[in-house]
Amino acid sequence: MQALVLGSYVQAHCVRVEQLPQSGESVAAKQLWIEHGGKGLNLALGMQRLGVSVELLVAAGTDGAGQTLITYLQQEGLNTQNVLILEGASGFGVGLVTEAGQNIIAVYAGANARLNAQHIEAAYPRLATSQLVCAQFEIPEEPIIRAFELARGLGIPTLLNPSPWRKPSKLLETLTDIWVLNETEASQLFQLGDVSEWSSEQWLANLTVLNWSGKLLIVTLAAQGCVAVEKTGNTYHIPAKAITLQDPTGAGDAFTAGLVYALLTQQPLPLALQVANTCGAYVAAHAGVLTVLPTLAQLQTFEARD
Helix, strand or coil: CCEEEECEHHHHHHHEEEECCCCCCCCCCEEEEEECCCHHHHHHHHHHHHCEEEEEEECCCCCCHHHHHHHHHCCCCCCCCEEECCCCCHHHHHHHCCCCCEEEEEEEEHHHCCCCCCCCCCCHHHHHCCEEEECCCCCCCHHHHHHHHHHHHHHHCCCCCCCCCCCCCHHHHHHHHHEEEEEEHHHHHHHHCCCCCCHHHHHHHHHHCCCCCCCCEEECHHHHHHEECCCCCCCEECCCCCCCCCCCCCCHHHHHHHHHHHHHCCCCCCHHHHHHHHHHHHHCCCCCCCHHHHCHHHHHHHHHCC
């Protein structure tokens, strides 16, 4: 089982604070962690840890981070043939996280913004042998569209997590088979307004009457778990696993990694959503992202806990 991930690389810097600062306010940080990051990198490594064979297409800059990234990926057992070193700075991210799990994240795209359709064409042999093509929005739309066009021509399903949020083009919408959205992204994509108080039942009632492209639409609801609607009309709500929240920063990426693993291993959709929920909960219950993305054994142990 192989997936092609259109990745993103960010040098991630996070601090824990008692409360998020107001405009002009300085606050003391209680904890610092620095690691390789990026939504696309998180997704690829999360899938790799679960046993998926991953082809990662990702760009880093010529500022020294690129070689460090290559070394790290090799240590993790990922193929680095498609790590592109492009002129200029690498992606850079800063996050503030409170004890209650609130967060603010700012990301500078750097080399991620220079990924283009020609890079996709060069990676065609890896795309053609994959069973799923996955993308997120820390890279431009041009390479995503080209990858999804090639995948569609080969009958390979596509998955899009439009985060950080920007409105996808109509063409990209028509090329996307599987959507993974959080509450805010779903509200913006479908112009739903204030959804902060919606129950899972309200979500399903509203999603089932929407006109959307694709085969599967999934919305993650934090403490409420997730809901999903198939184009066939089937609907699902999978409750969240109870945890003590530590850091929600990479929970969405872990959710998607678990979903991809479960779908590629042919698990029924309700079970696949449960696996995805558990992956997201595992990461949210720990501080950091890449260092705590679970292996399959860790996930199974965590799932068995009360």
